[in-house]
Amino acid sequence: MQQNEDxxxxxxxxxGLVSRKQVDAARKRLDGQNNVVDVLxxxxxxxxADVSRSLAAQAHMDWIDLSAMVIPPAVIKQISAADARRFKVIPVAFGETGLVVAVSDPLDIDTIDSLGFLLxxxxELVCSSPDKIHEALIKYYGTADEASDIIQEKIGEDVDLGLEIGDAAAITETDEADAPIIRMVSMLIIEAHxxxxxxxxxxxxxxxxxxxxxxxxxxxxxQAP
Incomplete structure (x- = not known):
């Protein structure tokens, strides 16, 4: 981990995004909870986005803004919600040689290899920032409560979608049928805003x-979701 951070x-x-002086100042403020990059x-x-763009360039990997995209449901279905959350990745498109997947850390070879083995x-890997991937996980895989949270964050108002899925362990057949509708509604509201x-x-x-x-x-x- 230290090697990756260095x-x-x-x-x-x-x-040229940070100076040695800024790095040294950040090191002095470490509290045991964050690393130097987190402090910066x-x-x-x-x-x-600065960090992920820079790492993507070093890895010769394209960087994308997930918030500017509408990913087709057929693509999203290629990775289950559980696996997408576990690996913190988003399937983006069908590529020429494989599934295009957005990751936040090009240095996390273990995650990349494990995902390829699992699927x-x-x-075909592309890179996006951790916050964009987090937002996309909620947008495409989230529950009604999670969708409400992200819409509230974007709009700054309390939002009630009027639909509930509940705890994942207690999802009913009816709830599972409603899930795509909830995701579509939340996606439309976010894109409209x-x-x-x-x-x-x-x-x-x-x-x-x-x-x-x-x-x-x-x-x-x-474009219809």
């Missing part, structure tokens, strides 16, 4: 389901 700090210094992030010297398939939409229009058509957001008084068609 490498991360060297990368951040090499690309907490102090606002660098962000999660019995080739993986991000787009600055005043309202959401859901329009079932003959051969597709159309989603439109009203932004600045104009209805704009969005």
């Amino acid at each position: 490498y991360v700090l060297k990368v951040l210094q090499d690309v 992030i907490k102090d606002g010297v660098v962000s999660d 019995h398939r080739e993986l 991000r787009a600055g939409a005043s309202d959401i229009h859901l329009e079932p058509l003959d051969k597709k389901f159309r989603v439109r957001f009203r932004v600045d008084g104009v209805l704009q068609e969005m």
Whole structure:
């Protein structure tokens, strides 16, 4: 762990995001709960995205912003909720040679190897920041309570989706059937808020389901989740 942290700090210094003086100051403030990188992030010297972008570049890995994407349900189903949470990864797309999966730490070779072994398939890795992956885990795999939490965090208001799944150990068949609906609703609300939409229009058509957001008084068609 210390070796990885030293490498991360060297990368951040090499690309000019932090100085030696800032690293030394952060070391003096360690409290046993955080590492130096955590302290630098907490102090606002660098962000999660800064760190993950820098590591991705060093690993010759593409960096993506998960919050700007709508991932199809068929892709999400490639990794179970339990495994996605366990490994802190998000399936992103079907690639040319395998499943495209977003990770937050390109240095965590054990997790990457374990996931590939578990899925019995080739993986094409991309990188995203830990906070974006955490948000995506709730967005695509979360319960109603978790979805409400993230929407409240984004919008700054109390939100009640009017649906509950309950504890994972006590999920009923009806609850499992509702889960995709809960995820879709939470996803639409988050995306609408991000787009600055005043309202959401859901329009079932003959051969597709159309989603439109009203932004600045104009209805704009969005990609259906």
